[in-house]
Amino acid sequence: xxxxxxxxKHLITAxxxxxxxxxxxxxxxxxxxxxxxxLDQGLxxxxxYYNGEERAKGxxxxxxxxxxxxxxxxxxxxxxxxxxxxxxYFCASSAGGLLHFGNGTRLTVT
Amino acid sequence: xxxxxxxxxxxxxxxxEAVTLDCTYDTSDPSYGLFWYKQPSSGEMIxxxxxxxxxxxxxxxxxxxxxxxxxxxxANLVISASQLGDSAMYFCAMREGGGGGSNYKLTFGKGTLLxxxx
Numbered sequence: 001x002x003x004x005x006x007x008x009k010h011l012i013t014a015x016x017x018x019x020x021x022x023x024x025x026x027x028x029x030x031x032x033x034x035x036x037x038x039l040d041q042g043l044x045x046x047x048x049y050y051n052g053e054e055r056a057k058g059x060x061x062x063x064x065x066x067x068x069x070x071x072x073x074x075x076x077x078x079x080x081x082x083x084x085x086x087x088x089y090f091c092a093s094s095a096g097g098l099l100h101f102g103n104g105t106r107l108t109v110t
Numbered sequence: 111x112x113x114x115x116x117x118x119x120x121x122x123x124x125x126x127e128a129v130t131l132d133c134t135y136d137t138s139d140p141s142y143g144l145f146w147y148k149q150p151s152s153g154e155m156i157x158x159x160x161x162x163x164x165x166x167x168x169x170x171x172x173x174x175x176x177x178x179x180x181x182x183x184x185a186n187l188v189i190s191a192s193q194l195g196d197s198a199m200y201f202c203a204m205r206e207g208g209g210g211g212s213n214y215k216l217t218f219g220k221g222t223l224l225x226x227x228x
Contacts, residue, residue, distance in 0.1 A: 002154075031214065033214075033215065033216075042218060042219075042220045042221065043201065043218035043221075045215055045216070045217070048213075048215055055213065056213060056215050058215070088153060090155060092155075094214045097143065097160075097205075097214055098145075098157060098160065098214070099145075099157075099214060099216055100157070101147075101154065101155035101157075102154075103153060103154045104153050104154070104155075106153070
């Protein structure tokens with residue numbers, strides 16, 4: 001158990017809808033990273049937050065947004081969903097150089 | 111250009127034999143870190159081993175070792191005495207920069223699917 005909690009485990013929704021993925025980092029970790037894993041793109045870095053502030057941005061679509069709250073949990077919001085957004089979304093946290101991954105949220109867009 | 115290249119989409123190995131999974135990387139930063147993660151069919155990402163660019167010795171963690179050849183920019187994972195439970199996808203990843211402060215973002219390769227046969 002990595003100590004990183006992601007909810008929900010599975011999410012099935014329709015095109016055009018909006019969903020929110022939630023991540024609780026390991027106790028004491030200030031950084032949260034979001035990754036998207038799809039068959040064609042592999043593991044892609046989306047965005048990083050550190051102690052509530054956006055720190056780095058990767059291949060995140062404009063339809064996607066994230067935030068980190070004062071209690072350090074983070075949410076990834078995906079809107080106007082398309083079939084191609086179906087993927088496994090990982091959250092990871094770090095405190096000392098090693099990323100600890102949650103078990104992911106599998107999003108299926110139908 | 112790809113920063114992390116894993117040229118073996120799939121590998122097969124007999125139980126109890128050793129196997130090497132290849133990884134080459136590309137960076138101009140003198141300070142970087144290399145990681146291997148395992149992803150079983152259940153989906154979670156499990157950290158296996160880490161090698162820093164300034165580390166003099168190859169990293170080892172139990173049955174896992176990292177064959178680090180800096181001049182060739184390769185960081186191959188060696189699994190000794192393979193077990194059926196080693197069947198999984200394996201990802202090589204790189205962190206560029208010393209990671210000081212808060213930046214530990216990783217770039218991943220496409221992965222190698224390892225199948226261990228009984």
